[in-house]
Amino acid sequence: MRETPLSNCERLFLLKAIEEKKRLDGRQAYDYRNIKITFGTDYGCCTVCLGKTRVLAQVSCELVPPKDSRPTEGIMFFNLELSSMASPGFQPSRKQSSELLVTLNRQLERCLRNSKCIDTESLCVVSGEKVWQIRVDVHVLNHDGNLMDAASIAAISALCHFRRPDVAIQGRDITVFSPEERDPVPLSIYHMPICVSFAFFQQGTYLLVDPCEKEELVMDGLLVIAMNKHREICSVQSSGGIMLLKDQVIRCSKIASVKVSEITELINKALENDRQVRKEGGKFGFAESIPKERITALKREQAPVEMKDIEETADEIVREAEAPSEAVHSPVIVATGTGQVGEGLQNTWGLEEEDAEEEFQGGMDGKEKKKGTVCVCVCVCVGCAGFTHETIVQLV
Amino acid sequence: MDAVHSCFKDKLGQAVLPGDVFSFAVSAVEDSAVRAEKVICGPGLRRNGDEILVCKSGILRHKAPNLYWIDSQQKRYVPVKGESVIGIVTAKSGDIFKVDVGSSEQASLSYLAFEGATKRNRPNVQVGDLVYSQFIIANKDMEPELVCIDSCGRANGMGVFGADGLLFKVSLGLVRRLLVPQSEIVKDLEKIFPFEMVVGMNGRVWVKAKTVQQTLIVANLLDSCENMTAQQRQTLFKRVAEGSL
Numbered sequence: 001m002r003e004t005p006l007s008n009c010e011r012l013f014l015l016k017a018i019e020e021k022k023r024l025d026g027r028q029a030y031d032y033r034n035i036k037i038t039f040g041t042d043y044g045c046c047t048v049c050l051g052k053t054r055v056l057a058q059v060s061c062e063l064v065p066p067k068d069s070r071p072t073e074g075i076m077f078f079n080l081e082l083s084s085m086a087s088p089g090f091q092p093s094r095k096q097s098s099e100l101l102v103t104l105n106r107q108l109e110r111c112l113r114n115s116k117c118i119d120t121e122s123l124c125v126v127s128g129e130k131v132w133q134i135r136v137d138v139h140v141l142n143h144d145g146n147l148m149d150a151a152s153i154a155a156i157s158a159l160c161h162f163r164r165p166d167v168a169i170q171g172r173d174i175t176v177f178s179p180e181e182r183d184p185v186p187l188s189i190y191h192m193p194i195c196v197s198f199a200f201f202q203q204g205t206y207l208l209v210d211p212c213e214k215e216e217l218v219m220d221g222l223l224v225i226a227m228n229k230h231r232e233i234c235s236v237q238s239s240g241g242i243m244l245l246k247d248q249v250i251r252c253s254k255i256a257s258v259k260v261s262e263i264t265e266l267i268n269k270a271l272e273n274d275r276q277v278r279k280e281g282g283k284f285g286f287a288e289s290i291p292k293e294r295i296t297a298l299k300r301e302q303a304p305v306e307m308k309d310i311e312e313t314a315d316e317i318v319r320e321a322e323a324p325s326e327a328v329h330s331p332v333i334v335a336t337g338t339g340q341v342g343e344g345l346q347n348t349w350g351l352e353e354e355d356a357e358e359e360f361q362g363g364m365d366g367k368e369k370k371k372g373t374v375c376v377c378v379c380v381c382v383g384c385a386g387f388t389h390e391t392i393v394q395l396v
Numbered sequence: 397m398d399a400v401h402s403c404f405k406d407k408l409g410q411a412v413l414p415g416d417v418f419s420f421a422v423s424a425v426e427d428s429a430v431r432a433e434k435v436i437c438g439p440g441l442r443r444n445g446d447e448i449l450v451c452k453s454g455i456l457r458h459k460a461p462n463l464y465w466i467d468s469q470q471k472r473y474v475p476v477k478g479e480s481v482i483g484i485v486t487a488k489s490g491d492i493f494k495v496d497v498g499s500s501e502q503a504s505l506s507y508l509a510f511e512g513a514t515k516r517n518r519p520n521v522q523v524g525d526l527v528y529s530q531f532i533i534a535n536k537d538m539e540p541e542l543v544c545i546d547s548c549g550r551a552n553g554m555g556v557f558g559a560d561g562l563l564f565k566v567s568l569g570l571v572r573r574l575l576v577p578q579s580e581i582v583k584d585l586e587k588i589f590p591f592e593m594v595v596g597m598n599g600r601v602w603v604k605a606k607t608v609q610q611t612l613i614v615a616n617l618l619d620s621c622e623n624m625t626a627q628q629r630q631t632l633f634k635r636v637a638e639g640s641l
Binding site for chain 2: 020
């Protein structure tokens, strides 16, 4: 499946919004999206959510023979993968996504390996024979822009979180202790380099930190600065073929130093939290960190009915209401000697349909009658639409 | 809601999962009001012999007399014949345009399928333009085809649109809630300020208000409507209308 193309109206709108110093999600130009760092149940497993971008990093280790050129140094291995679950456009066969993959991998390596942030000499077990190989796998779970920053935060957090098994050397024997026998040991990390991305628009006129996916599609150029909290630049990479002025790069590095110290603080806080929870034996891991997003809006709304003190209210209404006018109990007497059924008012239909009724009645009981008098006779009419009531007819 | 088929009765309005089965036993029709055994399966339900299988997770809905479907909250669009969608023109090749509608495959749109278009009088469509159009062919084995005219040859609101304004994507469930006649979300939203909106069944929504800021507000409000109850939404909208956001 191919990537969703960018329509002209989106491009125009984004550029117009950036000119007006507005962004799609309401951020300011130099704001990051929300960063959330969570650790898995295992050591060395970390997910980072940067807005909707999600990246998972997993660190693992293995005892391997060292490289011939560096017999006393451990080996660092970085691997970043773009799955097609992250974005439908990511497919290994597509040129564009494989280029992105190479760029991201290379940048991650430059950021973390070439900055020598991890003491590789402490990973040596037996010089020239056995060293630890630390492998960092970074998986992109969802792509919503700025993969580089999310990947670098995830990788360095996972490395800080990781603990390798303890080893003991006796003569030529190497014993690897399981976590039950001896506590695993953390890696020794000198500093934490973190990438900060800057997107440039309109030939460098406008500058945005932490571009989202749509902004990345519109941008003219990208500058990625990797820096640690001591304000030491670990790598700078400019892509997109844009010309940058010297003071613009300096400005970016100043912004980066602020952002990096904030993010480092956040990582340390997350690590400290995790350590605390593990020590107290509380619940930790991804399952605890995932917020429950319930879809409640699809539920049918219940009509809001106040059920409290409904009887009291009803009683009150009855009490306050005017007493109903008294029904007429005394029967209305049509004429002397008239019988009526039930309560009610004087019936008039009998009078109007006098003739028909008379004939009908006449047919029914065959009594003699006089024309011109009010006829009231007793009869029970069944199955006749007009005469569903019991009528009392009496000949006067 | 009285004449519900007995096998659906206790699941109506509840969540169902793919793999759930509704079976019609011989004496399944207890309700004398339901005469015919006829049931129309909407999206998410599939017939298999005497059974009806659920193939989407969501809430089972019913419309009298015999229409059943599943209200699901998915994001991926699958073309359905007759539905109106917002597409992005990705290529012009000969006499057809290729249009991205967010489904697994691109749809084709003939240049003659516009109002007033003839062989000599071609419509002015550029790559990257938005088109509001309707599926005339949507099979799972064939390339879907779009048209921008109705059966009388009139545009009827379809065609190229959106010189400016913002296009964004929401879930298909939210789109259906927006397209319901007298939709409450739209009603609440239009109290805040006037804006134009085009909603496609494929989850794409285009909005345009007077300023960039207002357009962004509408877009973000609609985006946040996804997981909100009516009450939460109304309080949020009220706060926006009062200008506290």
